Amino acid sequence: MKTLLSSLLSAVILASPLRAANAPKPAPAPAAKADNPAAPAQAKDGFKSDDERAIYALGYQIGRNVGPFGFTTAELKILETGLRDSALSKPAAIDVGLFAPRINELLDKRMAAAVAPEKAAGKAFAEKFAHEDGVRPIPNGGWYKTLQEGGGAAPAAEDTVKVHYRGTLRDGTEFDSSYSRNEPATFPLKGVIPCWTNGVAQMKVGGKAKLVCPSDVAYGDAGRRPMIKGGATLIFEVELLEIVKLEAPKAADKPAKK
Template sequence: MRKILVVAALFAVAGCQPQGANNAGGASGAGANPQTDEQKTFYALGVTLARQIQVFDMSPEELEYVKAGLTAQVTGKEPVVDIQAFGPKLPELARTRSTARAEKEKVKSKTFLEEAAKESGAERTESGLIYKTLTEGTGAQPTASDIVKVNYRGTLPDGKEFDSSYKRNEPAQFPLNGVIKCWTEGVQKMKVGGKAKLVCPSDLAYGDRGTPGIPGGSALVFEVELLDVQKNEPPPAPPAPEGQPAAPAPQGQPAKK
């Protein structure tokens, strides 16, 4: 809901204008190849805005109305639409479009998931996770409460990459119970030194809401390499004030003397 309200606020200040109502203003950046750092930063702004508004699942024609509204606001022209009347309609439109898109994605993902489950060596668990060992590990095997260090690559069913620690040249480290359900379950089946493929139904990933770069309802594919496992030990009990008994230690850990 917060995401929808943020989008609503963005459009409320941007305004809306009919297609073709504002084509003046010099050369267009559409299709441009940014060269300077500043140009690339503005291009990144466009990508960032697009990720925030993908929930509307717009047609090319609808996108033109959005571009016209943005242009009107940025150039100081009077909007041709009453923002007070139509701005409040944005959250409901976002919900409607988001729900419809998620249902379409789940239909497409169903076939993809069925095919993935048929791959040689693939195992479909009770939750719906499809797990396939790519390289067998020989080290420690994590539990849900452990901190894991991994390299990974994430793709959509069409093969489009949306995230990669390899590209950042920096492994990720996090508590295994603090990520999407697909990871919490799947990585527990791995051992350090191993590599696996996790195919995640949307209800084990980002659900119907999705997240920037990932449509709601979409299945996801991760190739995960488990590099290290650390026990997530609870912090020691704080020392008691002088003259008072020591505080009880966290469960499973002796009191500090």
Template sequence: MGGGGGGASVDPKTEDDKVFYALGLDIGKNIDVFGLQPNEAELVKSGLSDAIAKKKPKVDLEVVRPKIFELARKRQEAKAGSEKTKGKAMVDKAAKEPGAQQLPSGLVIKTLRPGTGASPNENDTVKVQYEGRLTDGTVFDSSYKRNEPAEFPLKGVVRCWTEGLQKMKVGEKAQLTCPADIAYGDQGRPPTIPGGATLVFDVELLEIKAAAATPPTAPPAGASDPHQPPAPAAKK
């Protein structure tokens, strides 16, 4: 839970132990948006313990509940703002690299290996290999690791990809540096991609398959399907 807290850690030994421990992990990930400090984490654990033990609550939950959502919103905005500040520095640096091209949307494209084939349009379906990274270099998705190229309609992915792939030719490998506004926005895609995150993709355009008839439904926010390319960011 964010900054963590005191208390002895219990190692899961049996299969049931592992299930209950995993339940705790899941709860922790669901409240990661709060970025809890150690003293705040202790209060959360106290409330959880009281609820499990069916003790009389120390506060009126129905009265305080709206404040929970307000706190989550404020902390998410603050975290997204911090991510955008870090991301802007990366975008500015990428735009100054030799051979880089910055589009009006803020997307920076740099060719790593030229291609000689055709370029797709937004109605096409493409086949690619790619790796996605955060500003700190953390790889959050990679078709290379799966050893399985991805196929998707350009209308079914984040704007960064829709714009970037249309600037590429078949056979080309390029690096796309994507500001949050044309990636996953302030919401991000927890727990993998934080709100406000600038993303860097290395993309190889292998093939233009055909015009897409109907774009697939994007995974819900927060879902993690390693076999899906970047889905459209949720609209505000």
């Protein structure tokens, strides 16, 4: 099984918007002129070249991938020392092979410590919501409240739907919104989190609803970094616009008989 240590840099590379090897290279951008208003703004970031900015981007991505460890400032200095020694091909200060297996153990311990209070806060939030007028449980987990009755058909779990939605954390922080993109989202109900699959199936076309989704029917203990912590309870306002009827694939033409 691939360990976190061996997958870390792979995750960094995969997360980077790399160009395909056989794709044509873009034409070089013209040099910024002195009167180019973008040039002074770019210089304010403290970097002297795009190579330096790319290196910073690499470091930032590595930091995002180790974020779930919740390192302290002192621990980050230790991590920095390890990165530097390895990058400069210096001898390791310890037997890395001996301690590498403990990396995943450390991650599990840190994540469990962070997830427990998040789950507790989410449970309290959901229980309070559950006592509001008109709230009912969603099959298999979560809570549902009708904001506007719909007059159309109700989707089945196997259907594809078109919706507008807004997703927030318990404190109201928005992490996703089709309204912000000015474009509805279309997806199969079986391809989303269980709270959505079962919650949207309670709606009718033209209706609006509020879903409160505990982590066990959302993104679990892993969350979706950086916005959604492990164990987070999520809140969605959903507007069901349409049940999308997908065209069946056309049968291939049979060869004419001779």
